[in-house]
Amino acid sequence: MPSPSRRGDDTYDALVIGAGPNGLVAANHLLDRGWSVLVLEEQATPGGAVRSDSEVAPGFVHDTFSAFYPLAAASPFIRDFHLEKHGLRWVHAPAVVGHPRADGSWALLHRSRHVTAGLMDHQHPGDGEAWLQLCSQWDRVGHHLVRALLSPFPPVRAGLGLATRLRSVGGLGFVQTLLSPATELGRDRFGGESPRLLLAGNAGHADIPLGSAGSGLMGLLLVMLGQTVGFPVPEGGAGSFAQALTRRIESLGGRVQCSTPVSGVNVDSGRATGVTTRHGDRFFARHAVIADVVASKLYGDLIPRGELPARTTRAMKRFQIDPSTIKVDWALDGPVPWSTRPPYDPGTVHIADSVDQMVEALGQVSANAIPARPFMLTGQMTTADPTRSPAGTESLWAYTHVPQHATRDAGAGDVRGTWDRDDLERFADRMQARMEKAAPGFGTRVSARRILGPHEMEARNANLVGGAINGGTAQLHQQLVFRPTPGLGRAETFLRGLYLGSSSAHPGGGVHGAPGMNAARAALAHARVRRFIRG
Ligand SMILES: Cc1cc2nc3c(=O)[nH]c(=O)nc-3n(C[C@H](O)[C@H](O)[C@H](O)COP(=O)(O)OP(=O)(O)OC[C@H]3O[C@@H](n4cnc5c(N)ncnc54)[C@H](O)[C@@H]3O)c2cc1C
Incomplete structure (x- = not known):
């Protein structure tokens, strides 16, 4: 059972700021280890970018942000929580x-x-055959690779497991495959367009240019998770x-308190001792404050200015947020009228004319231009889960990336990048025209549409800075020891007792859940060391 509070109801072993998936994973793990935990969440409901709502149309459930969870299904710690019991x-x-192709066929x-295959x-x-060979290579290393990716850096144990198995899949040759740009990986291994579209389209879920390493x-x-755990919802x-x-x-005695924005981390002699909420309440942390907060807001808004070392301030100036996002949710009064129905109905659908066109659209975003023909990720949610809308209808969404600071429109010039209501409507029309091309008659099925732009997203979740969905670019220069700023790539911060999760x-x-889990584990390890030192 959690140990009792030292100063009363306002003291916990750990305070978690933010009830996104990472905050909730951290809290679960700490409670499993017997700590008392309070999670403070700004919004009225927990979940962060894992929430759904019924705002679009009566009888329709839309996922407000994220929708498909291959990474959660592959995550050893989320699996170990046995959430089916909850x-x-x-x-x-x-x-x-x-991925519907121009000739009416599908990459599936x-x-x-x-x-x-x-x-x-x-x-x-x-x-x-080439596909099955790739799957069989993955079978030998995939599990270890996923563990290494989700472990704190450097992933010593998981890395060793991976290293010993690499030889069985071709050693350095396979490492080179892993480091190849998505466009090359597809070209090297496959003659047809479908595997290339699937590899490039899944790579396009992150903001790494398709021609770059990583x-x-x-x-x-993502494709191999698709072949193993699937994309569950x-x-x-x-x-x-x-x-x-x-x-x-809650079953472990912890608490998630919603509608409670944290306005500051309290610091005493270089140690995070608790937090203050925007309503003026103070909570105290015996061991740890875990921040499920985007780095720019944690260091920019929540830590008292005088406490921030100059090197952190300097490093945060170079912190690069990922691109912005426009998301459209539709309630359809029938299924999507794809020009050719696929042999099996997919949950996730990618919309791009070709790999080259995907490269073009993502390249425009990198060059601060609003894409003329956006590369879109879409979700047929009723296809995946019939409870999402009445029988025979579809709860559908699509999102695409746009620059954080657009300098021009690579399209007709009618979108300015201010993302006010007018701009959003025009850009959503552009996205809808892409759907119409792949599914003639799409517009006639739309009974309601909601558009979430950068302002709407950030209002619903403060971590989605300017509509960025990943808490910072996923490009190599901001990964591993460079995430979020050059350092050790670990959850510890310059303040003792404060962990970035x-x-x-x-x-x-x-x-x-890896950042949350890594933060929780780091907090537990430090508490053990402190206990040992004190005797
Ligand atoms: C549109 C969209 C689609 C996505 N699609 C997918 C997908 O299909 N699959 C997938 O795996 N990932 C997807 N992602 C990414 C994924 O959702 C995020 O990477 C993930 O949610 C990050 O989790 P987190 O806990 O770090 O932060 P978040 O989920 O952003 O949660 C942070 C929480 O902290 C709260 N908070 C912030 N500041 C404070 C404060 N000062 N006080 C109190 N509370 C605070 C916020 O309100 C929020 O609840 C998507 C994201 C978006 C936005």
């Missing part, structure tokens, strides 16, 4: 990912690698995932 039920679409990732081989003989690993990781909406994490916290910390964005 009401979580994962469900899957018939196919994992689809089915949950069964053999079905995927069969579909690829039908389009380009030889690709099926994008291949991202693409490979929580039955009933993303919110039921957050609710399960919250219920587990959000996606701004290694290994970054996505719902896997």
Whole structure:
């Protein structure tokens, strides 16, 4: 059982700022180790970017932000929480990912690698075998690679496991494959377009340019998770995932207090001692304050100015946030009328005319231009989970990235990048035109539409700075020991007792809980050392 408070109801072993997935994972782990924990959340409901709502149309559930959870399904710590005992039920679409092609055919990732390979081989003989070979290489190293990616840096134990298995998949040759740009990885291994589209499209979930090192690993990781754990969704909406994490916290005696924005971390002699809320309440931490807060806001707003070392202030000036996002949610009165129905209906759908066009759209975003033909990630949520809307309808979303500071419109010039209501409507029309091209008659099925731009996103979750979804760029120069600023790539901060546990910390964005888990483990380890020193 959690140890009793020292100063009363306002003192806990650990305080967690933010009830995003990382904050909730940290809290769960600390409670499992017997700590008392209070999670303070600014919004009215927990979950951060793992929430759902019914604002778009009556009877429709839309995931407000994230929707598919391959990383959570692959995460050893989330699995170990046994959230099914707390009401979580994962469900899957018939196919994992689809990409409609210009000729009416589909690039499809089915949950069964053999079905995927069969579909690829039908389009380009030889690709099926190449796909199965890639899957078999993954089988030998994938588990260790995922563990290494999710471990604190440097991943000593998981790294050793990975190193010993690399030889069985070709040693350095395979390492080179992992480091290849997504565009090259597809070209090197496959003759047809479908595997290339799937690798590049999945790499496009992060903001790593498709021609750069690191994008291949991202693409490979997601497609191979698609072949192993799939892209599951929580039955009933993303919110039921957050609710399960919250219920587990409560079952262990912890508390998640919503509508409680934290305005500052309290510091005494170089140690974080607690927090103050915007309402003026103070809470005290016996061992740790874990911040599930984007790095720029933790260091910019929550730490008293005088406490911030000059090197941190300097390093944070170079901190690079990831691109902004525009998300459109639709309530459709029928299924998406794809120009050709895929052989298996996918949950996730990528919209781009070709790999080159994807490169063009993402390149425009990197060059601060609003993309003319945005590369879109879309989710057919009722296809994945029939509880999301009435039978025969579809709860659909699409999002795409736009620059944080747009200097021009690479399209018709009618979008300015101010992202006021007018701008958003015009850009959503551009996104909808992309849907219309792939699914003629799409517009006639739309019964309601909601647009979330950077301002709406940040208002619903302060971590989504300017609509950035990953707590900082995922590009190599801000990963590992460079995340969020050059250092050790660990959760510890310059203040004793303060840990960065959000996606701004290694290994970054996505719902896997690793930054939260790493922060919780670091806090536990330090408390053990302090206990040992005190005798
Ligand atoms: C549109 C969108 C789509 C995405 N799609 C996917 C997907 O399909 N699959 C996937 O794996 N990942 C996806 N992601 C990324 C993923 O959701 C994030 O990487 C993940 O949620 C990060 O978790 P976190 O706990 O670090 O932060 P968040 O989820 O952002 O949560 C942070 C929490 O802290 C709270 N908070 C911040 N400051 C304070 C404060 N001062 N006081 C109190 N509370 C505070 C916020 O209100 C929020 O609840 C998506 C993200 C977005 C935005």
